[in-house]
Amino acid sequence: MWKWFHRLASPPHLYRTAAAFAPWFAFAAALLIGYGLVDGLVFAPPDYQQGDAFRIIYVHAPSAWLSLFGYTTMAVAGAIALIWRIKVGYAVAAAAAPVGASFTLSALVTGSLWGRPMWGTYWAWDPRLTSELILLFLYFGVISLRKAFEDPNRGDRASALLGIVGFVNVPIVHFSVYWWNSLHQGGTVMRLGKPEMPGSMLWPLLAMLAGFMCFFGAVLCVRVRGEILSRERQSTWVREVVSA
Amino acid sequence: MHEPAVGLTAEKIHVWRGDRHVLRGVSFAARPGCLLHVHGPNGTGKTTLLRVLCGLLRPESGVVRWGGDPIETIRSEYQRAMTYASHEAALKGDLTALENLRYAVGLKRRVPDAQLRTTLERTGVGLCADLPARVLSAGQRRRVAMARVLAMRSTLWLLDEPYTNLDAKGGDLLTALLDEHVGAGGIALVVAHHALPLTGAVDRLELAA
Amino acid sequence: MHEPAVGLTAEKIHVWRGDRHVLRGVSFAARPGCLLHVHGPNGTGKTTLLRVLCGLLRPESGVVRWGGDPIETIRSEYQRAMTYASHEAALKGDLTALENLRYAVGLKRRVPDAQLRTTLERTGVGLCADLPARVLSAGQRRRVAMARVLAMRSTLWLLDEPYTNLDAKGGDLLTALLDEHVGAGGIALVVAHHALPLTGAVDRLELAA
Amino acid sequence: MILRSGFWAMGGYARFVWPSIGFALAILAWNVWSARRHHARALVRVRRAIQMARSEES
Amino acid sequence: MSAAETDVGLLRGIGLVLARELRLGFRRPDQLLQPLVFFLIVTTLFPLALSPLTSLLRAMAPGVLWVAALLSSLLSMETLFKADADDGTLEQLALSSQPLGAIVVAKTIAHWLVSGAALVAMSPLVATALSVPPRALPTMLASLALGTLTLSWLGAIGAGLTVGLRRGGVLLSLIVLPLAMPLLIFGASATDRAIGGENPAGALYFLAALCVFTTSLGPLAASAALRITLE
Amino acid sequence: MSAAETDVGLLRGIGLVLARELRLGFRRPDQLLQPLVFFLIVTTLFPLALSPLTSLLRAMAPGVLWVAALLSSLLSMETLFKADADDGTLEQLALSSQPLGAIVVAKTIAHWLVSGAALVAMSPLVATALSVPPRALPTMLASLALGTLTLSWLGAIGAGLTVGLRRGGVLLSLIVLPLAMPLLIFGASATDRAIGGENPAGALYFLAALCVFTTSLGPLAASAALRITLE
Numbered sequence A: 001m002w003k004w005f006h007r008l009a010s011p012p013h014l015y016r017t018a019a020a021f022a023p024w025f026a027f028a029a030a031l032l033i034g035y036g037l038v039d040g041l042v043f044a045p046p047d048y049q050q051g052d053a054f055r056i057i058y059v060h061a062p063s064a065w066l067s068l069f070g071y072t073t074m075a076v077a078g079a080i081a082l083i084w085r086i087k088v089g090y091a092v093a094a095a096a097a098p099v100g101a102s103f104t105l106s107a108l109v110t111g112s113l114w115g116r117p118m119w120g121t122y123w124a125w126d127p128r129l130t131s132e133l134i135l136l137f138l139y140f141g142v143i144s145l146r147k148a149f150e151d152p153n154r155g156d157r158a159s160a161l162l163g164i165v166g167f168v169n170v171p172i173v174h175f176s177v178y179w180w181n182s183l184h185q186g187g188t189v190m191r192l193g194k195p196e197m198p199g200s201m202l203w204p205l206l207a208m209l210a211g212f213m214c215f216f217g218a219v220l221c222v223r224v225r226g227e228i229l230s231r232e233r234q235s236t237w238v239r240e241v242v243s244a
Numbered sequence B, C: 001m002h003e004p005a006v007g008l009t010a011e012k013i014h015v016w017r018g019d020r021h022v023l024r025g026v027s028f029a030a031r032p033g034c035l036l037h038v039h040g041p042n043g044t045g046k047t048t049l050l051r052v053l054c055g056l057l058r059p060e061s062g063v064v065r066w067g068g069d070p071i072e073t074i075r076s077e078y079q080r081a082m083t084y085a086s087h088e089a090a091l092k093g094d095l096t097a098l099e100n101l102r103y104a105v106g107l108k109r110r111v112p113d114a115q116l117r118t119t120l121e122r123t124g125v126g127l128c129a130d131l132p133a134r135v136l137s138a139g140q141r142r143r144v145a146m147a148r149v150l151a152m153r154s155t156l157w158l159l160d161e162p163y164t165n166l167d168a169k170g171g172d173l174l175t176a177l178l179d180e181h182v183g184a185g186g187i188a189l190v191v192a193h194h195a196l197p198l199t200g201a202v203d204r205l206e207l208a209a
Numbered sequence D: 001m002i003l004r005s006g007f008w009a010m011g012g013y014a015r016f017v018w019p020s021i022g023f024a025l026a027i028l029a030w031n032v033w034s035a036r037r038h039h040a041r042a043l044v045r046v047r048r049a050i051q052m053a054r055s056e057e058s
Numbered sequence E, F: 001m002s003a004a005e006t007d008v009g010l011l012r013g014i015g016l017v018l019a020r021e022l023r024l025g026f027r028r029p030d031q032l033l034q035p036l037v038f039f040l041i042v043t044t045l046f047p048l049a050l051s052p053l054t055s056l057l058r059a060m061a062p063g064v065l066w067v068a069a070l071l072s073s074l075l076s077m078e079t080l081f082k083a084d085a086d087d088g089t090l091e092q093l094a095l096s097s098q099p100l101g102a103i104v105v106a107k108t109i110a111h112w113l114v115s116g117a118a119l120v121a122m123s124p125l126v127a128t129a130l131s132v133p134p135r136a137l138p139t140m141l142a143s144l145a146l147g148t149l150t151l152s153w154l155g156a157i158g159a160g161l162t163v164g165l166r167r168g169g170v171l172l173s174l175i176v177l178p179l180a181m182p183l184l185i186f187g188a189s190a191t192d193r194a195i196g197g198e199n200p201a202g203a204l205y206f207l208a209a210l211c212v213f214t215t216s217l218g219p220l221a222a223s224a225a226l227r228i229t230l231e
């Protein structure tokens, strides 16, 4: 296990692994998202309370999920890199940040569009909503801190540290609906035991969740490859790979 | 004065800093083709004198004249004719060496980038032209500052310890440039702690403690 | 290595800055009583090397050892034994020269103000002891920095162009101090562009372009 | 079935449903585009570095 | 070469300094966005700190918007001359043959372009989040545009006076904020009246007058201030 | 001399750095007052920008107080390491034989003493001007005291991360403000509840917990940040 971990941590190996995985992720993502969209938008019955507006869930929940998953990926990769001095960790963290930020934006926008018919307003200063907005700011902070350094090594380490410090916000986003009485509804899918949703609504949602995760994986693979290339541009293996 | 009023003259410059009477009636005349080597122990007012001469500091008493006129009265003409290089290299860290030159020299005369590149090559930092000044080494920054002085094509150079941080080759280059400038009828005031190995004549102005 | 592990050694230090491979496998050993004169043209990595040696910069590869141990592993011990003087004088403008010394040296060893004043007098800036560092001249700032190095009483001195801005007397003083330090079994690494006129033996480390 | 007008109307919520689907898909598309551009730029940087190294050698 | 051939005119000088400032700004695009982000963050802080009742929000919105604009403009103002003073390039600019006033004008305009103008462009979004009704947006935009330009000039004077002082930033706010008070009062009241459906023309005219006044005297005052502190 | 005789212990080291910071602060007493004056100005700007109805003012007061405290603390935070980094003394401090954490602790405490503590002491005056009833003052004082200390630690982390960057100040706020938002929410709500006569204990406990948390982890994180940026 430890050996495998170390092998993966070598840049050329991760570079090749990412290349091998990317098309599979992309393929799975296309299938799952395609199925989820069609089944969710066309075949699933309208919600008895929300009518057809509930269909926004098929993009909102996966986006919101990825916003948290992306941040977690970034923080964990950064922590691994900082603690064990594993350089590819920084590459993964740098690759995850913009992707996660984009899904945070997507969660905010789709959520607001959903909020208007449900709560009568696009925006409210509700704990879940606010903490999600803070998450976006944190992403921005991490990204611009990395860019603010001339020396990429220092930028990597500084933004990894900030990512770790900012991680406190992730549980806040997730649990805010339980800790405070919130406009936003609590977990429906991830509840242990029986989900309260009928299968006809649930299956496309699960497909979308899985599809978005695969999509994240595919994009991350491509970005990690790019990060590794430009970080290792002085090394001989990159030169061989590129000039070949 | 019965001599023709050309070049830079200073008459009885007095400057106090805090409670110290730093410059106590400094006078000199520097005519075209003259290099004035300003020297003296640390803290005797060489930098202070140069700042007075370039008009950044107003002396308590005394006049600085350029071509016979007090410099305050002909400020823009004087500033066109003069270039000052201070203790620090005065470069913008976020701009490249070339851009630094472009925006500094460009305010004095129109100059194409190609010419600035040539000047940078001449002072030995042609390869650093497109690096941000922030990452340059101390000596490279000095060389860029030297290129700026050159590119200004001013008559009067006021240089505060220009040999600082330069390697042996850089020092020789600077000496050659000073020789050339003075030989072509320019005026240079140079602060330095060691003797200047110029081929031409060197006047010396000693500031005593 | 079969020799006893004392002093400062560097093994195959590699450093990249931007796209430049600045230090390409620098190695040396400096034993007690040794002065290492680091020289080479501008921009060849002398300052970079000194920052690696004092632990402010992590090299891409290579180790710096103090008494045989890598310096990261014995950081606080190493920092107690070492003093670094950078290109700039590193003084707080709002504090007086004496206060600057007090707060810098005081973190390494307990030292009464009277002793610091004596050190300042020794480096020729006793009269500036109570002036804020902001108003000091370039050479006076250097001399205060020199006093700081002296007052630290460290075994290892890392000095980056310490002769900068010093007048002739100041240069001689510095040479004498270096001689004394090395003579008493200290180690000094000195970056300078000219030959060092020391009486003792001087090792040379040349960084090539 | 898709062609029935009720589908596009989304039960009166078309104004909210379609923009959010559209925005989410746009984010997906942006991610694909920017990841590919990121990779292409990295390649350019590597090529430039190789060139610089060659010119330094010669 | 003849003097005429190579002489640099006033306009060309201003253009050159403007180009320099913009290039410095765009060299770090993320930093260009920072006054904006600051503006956004400060405006989100308020609803957070208050119980977010829409009616209360709407009543506060003009105040919040204007105070945020003021602070954000002020923060970025601090670096107007300070960065140049620290690295010695300000001295070089002052010794160039261009008049100091021209340099001040160029730097201030560049500052407004990269901070004030961007802020104005962003403000409708923020205003909507603070539940300002759409009909008040044109007035708010006009008042903010005039106000931020005036602020840039005031800030230039303050920055000129405080450059070279340690912690000049906070001192700068002490100097500029009192000067900016009338601006704030009239700007907020114009927006407020527009929200309430009243006629905001009076306040807008006053803002315009202030803007013209500072634009004409600002360069003079700022370059005088700079000359004093440079010495 | 023997090592024992001259060695400098941890506490003595912290004390020395603390003395240095305070001396630097008091060398310019006018600048010492600046965060305070900034706090005063921001809190007076609001009533100016709004129609000063007492009821509205009272509803806004906790928010205004807290936002002003946050911004004022943040602004002065910027210079925490920057001034030392610019003149090279931070490097010297880092190379002294004291652990970097100790130096960070000393600097942060000094910062809190000259900005946070002074601000807390001043707040009753401002609160009264914003027509906060006297019965809410103890809660407000307690919450501000806890809050400003927490802020100082958060600020130290942010300042450590951004030291040496151009325009680090705005980046600093981008980093610190999101982290400070929970603080703001709970601080304002504690004050708000106290004004409304409700029990603020819950929010105060939360603030106290945050304060303990940041005080214990802050030095670590801030010195790690500093070590990264110093390189």
Ligand code: HEM
Pocket (backbone or CB within 6 Å): A057, A060, A061, A064, A065, A068, A107, A108, A109, A110, A111, A112, A114, A115, A116, A118, A119, A122, A123, A128, A129, A130, A132, A133, A173, A174, A175, A184, A185, A186, A187, A188, A189, A190
């Ligand atoms: C701007 C507004 C909104 C934001 C920022 C937002 C944010 C989020 C976030 C961050 C999550 C993921 C939570 C987690 O995984 O722990 C989430 C999930 C969810 N949101 Fe929203 N939301 C918004 C509006 C809405 C609205 C209006 C609705 C419906 C009335 C809604 C329904 C849901 C549902 C059903 C989930 C999935 C819950 C689960 O099973 O975990 N959201 N939202």
Ligand SMILES: Nc1ncnc2c1ncn2[C@@H]1O[C@H](COP(=O)(O)OP(=O)(O)OP(=O)(O)O)[C@@H](O)[C@H]1O
Pocket (backbone or CB within 6 Å): B017, B018, B019, B020, B022, B040, B041, B042, B043, B044, B045, B046, B047, B048, B049, C128, C131, C135, C136, C137, C138, C139, C140, C165
């Ligand atoms: N406010 C003040 N109070 C007392 N003395 C001051 C004050 N300001 C400046 N000085 C003194 O004035 C002198 C300024 O000298 P200046 O910088 O011109 O010296 P210099 O000849 O350039 O020295 P160097 O060779 O070291 O560069 C210094 O001796 C300094 O100590």
Ligand SMILES: Nc1ncnc2c1ncn2[C@@H]1O[C@H](COP(=O)(O)OP(=O)(O)OP(=O)(O)O)[C@@H](O)[C@H]1O
Pocket (backbone or CB within 6 Å): B128, B131, B135, B136, B137, B138, B139, B140, B165, C017, C018, C019, C020, C022, C041, C042, C043, C044, C045, C046, C047, C048, C049
């Ligand atoms: N980001 C970067 N990109 C390219 N080159 C860089 C970068 N950062 C530093 N350099 C180069 O690295 C070298 C740093 O050298 P250093 O400052 O150690 O030189 P030095 O030997 O001390 O020179 P000097 O005698 O001038 O003080 C310089 O040549 C500089 O141009």
Ligand SMILES: [Mg+2]
Pocket (backbone or CB within 6 Å): B046, B047, B048, B087, B160, C137, C138, C139
């Ligand atoms: Mg001098």
Ligand SMILES: [Mg+2]
Pocket (backbone or CB within 6 Å): B137, B138, B139, C046, C047, C048, C087
């Ligand atoms: Mg050097």
